[in-house]
Amino acid sequence: MxxxxxxxxxxxxxxxxxxxxxxxxxxxxxxxxxxxxxxxxxxxxxxxxxxxxxxxxxxxxxxxxxxxxxxxxxxxxxxxxxxxxxxxxxxxxxxxxxxxxxxxxxxxxxxxxxxxxxxxxxxxxxxxxxxxxxxxxxxxxxxxxxxxxxxxxxxxxxxxxxxxxxxxxQQLDEATKKAIVLSQDALGAYNKGQKAEAHTLFQTAFTLSIISPFVYETYATYLVKQKKLGGALIALEEQHTIHPDPGQGMDLGNVCYLLKRYNKALAYYSEEFKYSRYSPKAHYNMGLCLRELGDKKGAKEQFDIAFKQMPKLKEMKSNAVYVRGVKFEL
Missing domain, CATH: 1.25.40 (Serine Threonine Protein Phosphatase 5, Tetratricopeptide repeat)
Incomplete structure (x- = not known):
């Protein structure tokens, strides 16, 4: 005992x-x-x-x-x-x-x-x-x-x-270019099943240069493919800090939604409207978040806007979200 x-x-x-x-x-x-x-x-x-x-x-x-x-x-x-x-x-x-x-x-x-x-x-x-x-x-x-x-x-x-x-x-540009190539090679290695090689290449890329948003984006894709969404969110947020882009809002929002961080997802989805007023999928996903948070009225308002902007969306009623091209069933 x-x-x-x-x-x-x-x-x-x-x-x-x-x-x-x-x-x-x-x-x-x-x-x-x-x-x-x-x-x-x-x-x-x-x-x-x-x-x-x-x-x-x-x-x-x-x-x-x-x-x-x-x-x-x-x-x-x-x-x-x-x-x-x-x-x-x-x-x-x-x-x-x-x-x-x-x-x-x-x-x-x-x-x-x-x-x-x-x-x-x-x-x-x-x-x-x-x-x-x-x-x-x-x-x-x-x-x-x-x-x-x-x-x-x-x-x-x-x-x-x-x-x-x-x-x-000029020399720093060369280091960054090399880091970008290494990150692409790393993702390629992972796709071929060479996981240890991919990890080493990414680490070398980040050690060489921390200034390329592309390297962080590629690393996020690598993590999404492994369903490591918490790590992917951190990588995408770091990319967003280096190069803020409202167009990244959907990816960031979708990761947060999948992680059940609904308020944070709402904040990222709303960034889409800085990029374009027309974003039915952002409205639809905001409706999903609000529904999960218990705000039925707010959810309906977002769904109505989404269906008005894109009537086909009402028929589709997607049961999946995409992050970096990877499909996640809801």
Missing amino acids: KRFSVIMVAILCSAVVMAGGVPDALMQKLTKLKEEQRIPEYYSTAFMGLADNPNNLDLMDATAEGLQLIGALPRAQAVCERILNEAPGRAQTEKRLEDIKKNLEKINARIKLVQQKIEEDPDNGQNYVTLSAIYIGLKDYAKAREAVNKATRLAPSNPLANLMKNAYT
């Missing part, structure tokens, strides 16, 4: 580790990567760990920390805010978010100051060099590239501007 009790305690402790904290093997790997200052790999390992542990707040916090250490502060802030939406008052995340906001406040003040200098002296290429350096630090390479291109046009002989254009824009 005593032996049985010991075994049960061990099993329960193991379950607690898996449910509440980071699984031991993964935690050890993350600790080692952080100690060795392999931060891009630390981020990619934590982020991909969420595929199997999508509700693990410690792993989500590790991804936020990875982004923070890399310098992608706006994205780190977005992850922290998602965590706090799920777990209001979580002390370590609140502290991280506070630190991130303080740093962003200082950086935004610097950006504003440089922009004022540019307004006063628009032909001074050095100001654009300074602005580009700030955006590079934030890992906002689109704005950095725009600024450094202006710098090289205004001051073609400026050695720092030319160095930045080569080292921090």
Whole structure:
């Protein structure tokens, strides 16, 4: 009996580790990567760990920390805010978010100051060099590239501007292009049944570059194919943070609907209307959400709009939703 009790305690402790904290093997790997200052790999390992542990707040916090250490502060802030939406008052995340906001406040003040200098002296290429350096630090390479291109046009002989254009824009573009190709190869490997190869390729892609929305989108497709919807939602939300697109609302809404997160699904479906007023499927799916939430009147209103915009929808009354082209029966 005593032996049985010991075994049960061990099993329960193991379950607690898996449910509440980071699984031991993964935690050890993350600790080692952080100690060795392999931060891009630390981020990619934590982020991909969420595929199997999508509700693990410690792993989500590790991804936020990875982004923070890399310098992608706006994205780190977005992850922290998602965590706090799920777990209001979580002390370590609140502290991280506070630190991130303080740093962003200082950086935004610097950006504003440089922009004022540019307004006063628009032909001074050095100001654009300074602005580009700030955006590079934030890992906002689109704005950095725009600024450094202006710098090289205004001051073609400026050695720092030319160095930045080569080292921090062109070379980064190459890394991102390589990451995109790797993500496509990873999805192809998965489709051929080469699961371990696919995982390795995706991890390499995320370690190489964290700035391509396409890589996150491809990774989301990979997870959807495995029915790992919690992880897919995280990947799609990260893609949405990098490149907000109202057209992604249906995919995000459908994942949330399948996960029974109906209020969140409603918010994403409503984004479709920023893209187009005509979206009968969004109205129909909003009706489904409202029905699940017990709002029969609201559901009927949405169904009526959907059927008016697309009469065939009333006959079809779809019993399935699609995410990244994958069909899920309701």
